Amino acid sequence: MSPHKTFATAGRVLRQLRHDPRTLALIIVVPPVLLALLKYVFNGNAATFNRIAPMALGIFPLIVMFIVTSVATLRERTSGTLERLLSLPLGKLDIIFGYALAFALLALIQALVASGVVLGLLGVTVLGGTLEVIVTAVLAGLLGTSMGLFVSAFARTEFQAVQFMPAFVFPQLLVCGFFVPRESMAKVLQWFSDILPMTYITEAMQHITRFAGWGGTFGRNLIVTAGFIIFFLILGAITLRRQE
């Protein structure tokens, strides 16, 4: 691995996105628009919206980044450029971390915009700080990226890659505590949700809504999330094979 090659890869991924402003706009604009929509879905029930908006602020960017990353890496595989990269003198982690860095920057911008909309325009109040909200939202986007990098290895076509959304992300969405508190779910589903990464993003956001400070449950959730991100990035690197 070399920092120079990792950064050059991140720069290349960002340059590709710059030539595709529509995708860039969708990444930045879709989550806040969905969150605004959600506010009017819960029209007249401000307390409910205030409870679920922070969770949605974690979940929407995660899903958007998951799709964008899995399609971007699948394209790298099908266009033959991955084959070329693997025959050049660079480490697999240069490729994976290059992607992760580029999308981390995107996740940061996305999180800033979405958090600004939720906490500013939509009037959501949290007892934790703004910084905690942004950090959690960035980690959510990065988690989506790392999962997208990993699962794209199992897709041969764009159709398959898009199907990983319902197959891989929806189950997490159902049991993460967004729709129903985890305590009231069947015991088996509670255990199941314990091993799914989206659960920890949801819990962290729930925690910020009601408590201040970085310690305790909140800090633990962030650490677990970071662990999942590293886990999926390394799995992603393992799926890159130099020899077939």
Place this chain on the structure above:
Amino acid sequence: MQPAVEIKNLSVKIGEAKILHDFRVSLPVGKIIGLLGPSGAGKTTLMRVIVGRQKISGGNVSVLGQPAGAAILRSQVGYVTQAPSVYKDLSVAENLRYFAAMVGAPKSRVGEIIAQVGLKGHERQLAGSLSGGQLSRVSLAAALLGQPELLVLDEPTVGIDPLMRRDLWQRFRQLAEAGTTLIVSSHVMDEAAHCDELLLVRDGRLLAYDSQAKLLQKTGAKNVEDAFLKLVEGKQ
């Protein structure tokens, strides 16, 4: 002198299908070696073995004195796949600057290489908007950046106009004279005239390995296409 590529009893299976059978050949340094044969003969598989992308099921392949696929070879061997492998959503210059960073070539190489493959004036054009022939030249340019000792080119002249094709063969000749070994595949037998040595392949087997002159002399054929036919018929 150590051969550029030494292949002993190579066999390759992909799934149940046997793609290469008991292949043995030794390729010299600093020559243009034409890998000729019909589509489906195993040319691409043989090239992928040499660059270390294809697992082998038997035999021995050494490249520049190293076992094929050794990490050190990644900076000494350049490989251009048949389908152009560049980023279509980046400009020509952006593509080449990125690949230059990957092989550790200085940025100044990018301009030189663009001129060499005849793409001057197209630097800022998106690769996706180039013609097929131009796109394959970007792909070739990317492989030339690092000045590899061995260049493996899979059908590099397909879809390229005759003038440009002549220029490319001249460029390949210059590279060979400077000591680079080139393995160039083609399904068009006419390209044999540009090569020092010919590897004729069919159905995953080595049909002949010789220079064009010797091949014609031995088979009594008037051209390589004819020689190919005679060899195939002679085996049956």
